[in-house]
Amino acid sequence: MQRLFSFIYEYRAFFTFLLLELLCVWMVIENNQYQSTKYFNTSNSVAASIISTSQNIREYFSLRDINQRLAEENAELRKKVDQRNQMLYQLDLRPIKDVAIINRFDFIAAKVINNTTNNYKNFITIDKGKRHGLQPGMAAISEAGVVGKVKSVSDHYAVLISLLNIDNQVSSKIKRTGHFGTVQWDGVDPRVIDLKYIPRHVELKVGDTVVTSGYNAVFPEGILVGVVKNVKLNEEAQFHTIKVGLAQDFGKLAFVEVVKSNLKQEKDSLELKTIGEPK
Amino acid sequence: MTRSGILPFLAFFAYVLAQVLILKSLVLFNTAFCFLYIFFILLLPLEFNNLVLMLIGFVLGFSIDIFYDSLGLHALSLVLLAYLRNYWLSAITPQGGYDVGVPPSLSAYGLQWFLVYTIPLIFAHHFVVFFVEAAGFHLFWYTMLKVMMSLLFTLTVALILQYLSMDRRR
Incomplete structure (x- = not known):
């Protein structure tokens, strides 16, 4: 027992390090949950x-x-x-x-x-x-x-x-054809967002309007998300790869x-x- | 250490406020961030031991996190930085050793030593910040670009401040 304590005491810096890092990792994970952390953010x-x-x-x-x-x-x-x-x-x-x-x-x-x-x-x-x-x-x-x-x-x-x-996904649809998909940001360009899960048989045009679908009851139906900027269809892919230019300039x-x-x-x-x- | 009863506290708040009010909205080319607050840890005098450094690092990182809405992220990377600092300092001891009570700054040990001291530690910190935020390596090269650009930006701002404060002292 004495040995154990002296061992811990000798490496106390390392153990404190581990403890603090575990605490931080826990906080990071906790913060990733949607609707979490009430006090330690800018709404404080x-x-x-x-x-x-x-x-x-x-x-x-x-x-x-x-x-x-x-x-x-x-x-x-x-x-x-x-x-x-x-x-x-x-x-x-x-x-x-x-x-x-x-x-x-x-x-x-x-x-x-x-x-x-x-x-x-x-x-x-x-x-x-x-x-x-x-x-x-x-x-x-x-x-x-x-x-x-x-x-x-x-x-x-x-x-x-x-x-x-x-982490944010919003249920959306293409206004012209009515097909449903999900918009999610890829983390790179703040003016462009991805539209996912539009099946390959759908014929898309650059310039198609993307709006919210209203399937989730969070957003009213038909709120503008953006305009299709670029469509790619890979040989094997089930879905289109669609880049949507955002209607809202988030910088402003x-x-x-x-x-x-x-x-x-x-x-x-x-x-x-x-x-x-x-x- | 005698004159510095209240001064470090003021510096702490100065770093936090400068970070969240000014530097937070200062992002170049969408990729270069300036995390100057880590220099609060880097420039603390050598007498501070690992435990104290890590606790300060945790509190400072946590304060930054509140304003960045990124609970745990900056605390995580700053505790790592605080843990590594003293080991790195003893690994790169300049000829003639360190002076007691002097912060490891540019004016004390010269530009070359300062770069060797700061660049790896800043890199470690930024690496953790951006890859933990991205939650993985799926955007590896873009995240790496962010790390390197931010490293340059943070280091440049820090060097400018070091040279400015050096002139004042003379």
């Missing part, structure tokens, strides 16, 4: 208030750009509302009565206070949290397209797992809208009853 109130202050200062330099984009979006939306009104007026459509369907999605606008695009696993911090109704698993979109999912929330802040994260992300899906719980519990526990 101290960390968030520091980067929020820094972002407030930095924001002054991009205000002109942001205003410009918001104004453009406003104009676009106004045009759409007007067109819709015209259409309703002419067709004399019956309005949808079911309030639950009309209010299926709520949108909560939030400001981006922290964002990276160069890592393999990128995260975005926003200034809305539990107090504003955010929960892990919600979708985040911007005026240009898909942004990511909520990973963890604190009272006033939330961390999103960016679409530019090699300033505001996002978090989508609160009011019927998600109903859909999930119904599916749970019939299909069973999801994988």
Whole structure:
């Protein structure tokens, strides 16, 4: 016993090293789980208030750009509302009565206070949290397209797992043909994302639009992901190798809208009853 | 060690703040990152033993991780760096040995020694950071490019700061 203790004492540096590294490895693995780690990230109130202050200062330099984009979006939306009104007026459509369907999605606008695009696993911090109704698993979109999912929330802040994260997969489809696939980033170019699992019989064109499929109830259906940039079909492959140019320029992300899906719980519990526990 | 009761603490916070507020958003060519915070460990005086270094490394890495949303990643690589530092220092002892109480810096032992001291340790740190983040070797050459570019960037910034602080002391 004495020997053992003196052995451990002699190599105490090495054992401490092992212990600390094991702890770190455990944390890394824990952090890779979707919806994990509540406190030790940028949604932590101290960390968030520091980067929020820094972002407030930095924001002054991009205000002109942001205003410009918001104004453009406003104009676009106004045009759409007007067109819709015209259409309703002419067709004399019956309005949808079911309030639950009309209010299926709520949108909560939030400001981006922290964002990276160069890592393999990128995260975005926003200034809305539990107090504003955010929960892990919600979708985040911007005026240009898909942004990511909520990973963890604190009272006033939330961390999103960016679409530019090699672990993030979003169910999508090709708008023209309606075929389903999954978009996932390969970690290299922040402007390009891969579309996977489109079978080889599908005929694709460069320029096809890729949108969310709405199969997962996280994202509303038809949110823009990007435009097909490059299609390759290897001799033996089952699926196309598709590169999609992202609609959202993640380097310029300033505001996002978090989508609160009011019927998600109903859909999930119904599916749970019939299909069973999801994988 | 006498004047340095509070100074290392201030330096610690200075390194963390500089890293997460300035250097975090400073990425060149999409591949070159600047992880200057590791120089807090590299430039601590020689008297610090492995245990203390590793504990400091863990705390520093953990603080960086909070801001990078990468829990454990920087702590892991910095503990490794802290563990290796003293072994590497004793392996490359310059002629005449080390002076007591002097940090292993450029001004104390010269450029050549400083490069020999820092490059392998920075490489080890960056290698672990990027390959653990990529969770494997499937992007080997791209990740390797990131490692080398970041090594150059970190080293360049560190050398500039070393030369600047050297002038002030004279």
